[in-house]
Amino acid sequence: MPTPSRTSLVAIVAAGRRLIESEGLTGLAMRRVADEVEVQPPSLYKHVTGRSELIKLIVEDVVGDLRSSLNAAVTGSDPRADLVALAEAFRRFAHENPGAYALIFTPLPEKSRPDPTLLTKAGDQVLRTAEALAGAEHALEAARTITAWAHGFVAMELAGAFRMGGNIDEAFTFGAERLGEALDSR
Amino acid sequence: MPTPSRTSLVAIVAAGRRLIESEGLTGLAMRRVADEVEVQPPSLYKHVTGRSELIKLIVEDVVGDLRSSLNAAVTGSDPRADLVALAEAFRRFAHENPGAYALIFTPLPEKSRPDPTLLTKAGDQVLRTAEALAGAEHALEAARTITAWAHGFVAMELAGAFRMGGNIDEAFTFGAERLGEALDSR
């Protein structure tokens, strides 16, 4: 007689994401995930091919949430204002999900990398704002400049790399505004 | 009778850095480092307090090399040209040391983080160029904008996050030039 599942993929991914958030990638041990969903470790392999794939699923979950946050941030009125709103939403998301966020742009083994189309979708709002600002011919380059700066900023922040004093919030606003000016070709 | 050391801290750090470069942080196993320097694993602990500290020493080694590369890149003639030269040197370094580079701005446990003063020294050249460009009152913010963008760009590149086509080299040059314009307050 078939036994009903005692856990589920969503429960496993959620548990894994919690573990990563609280203790980083090292804390993501299959045995601990199993504990969290109240199952023996080998049972996890009925839902997931292995730890690498679980990491991938967690990253994809995070990327989906990031996309929602970015989409919710823009108003569509003024591209310069939208750029600032996107940057702030991006940073807020990273601050609220530092452990999971760190995985998005970290060099992971092929098996743990998120589906590229998900990353593309998450970046779509930035691309549209970049196009409104910089024009169609420079849209992609402008979007990459914005994303690179925003990611680099929060990555350094989360890694504790800003150690020379000064106001971090102001530095972020400074960057967002200067980038808005620099990319505006209207 | 005292036994002469069969290995050394520099040999251990070099071996560790090689392992990280070829197989990432996961490849940095104490047993494999021990193999590389031809010693039994427990002997490593006479030179290093543990794996965490070894990671820290490796990161500090890399940061020192990055600093040298950046210092060698500037000519001091024109700040805009220096900014481009710094950005290119930064990116070249990351491409040549992708495994080790990834560690610099990754969120590491406290015990593995590099000495903050080393990071400061590595960033000093960028700070000076930023000051020449943006003026003393905005030097730190400008330096952070430049560094964030450059790091974000190569981090995304190394993570394989640029998947929408387009020319990556041109996107980098585009960003460097626009940033130069945006930060120039002379």
Added chain:
DNA sequence: ACCTGAACACCGTTCAAGT
């Protein structure tokens, strides 16, 4: 069809014993 216990091949690290 899903879960389990036992097992395998790995880890980092400790420590008493050797030279």
Added chain:
DNA sequence: ACCTGAACACCGTTCAAGT
């Protein structure tokens, strides 16, 4: 003073056996 072998407490993963 440094190195070693043996051991401990962990990993991820596999697999035959249970229900």
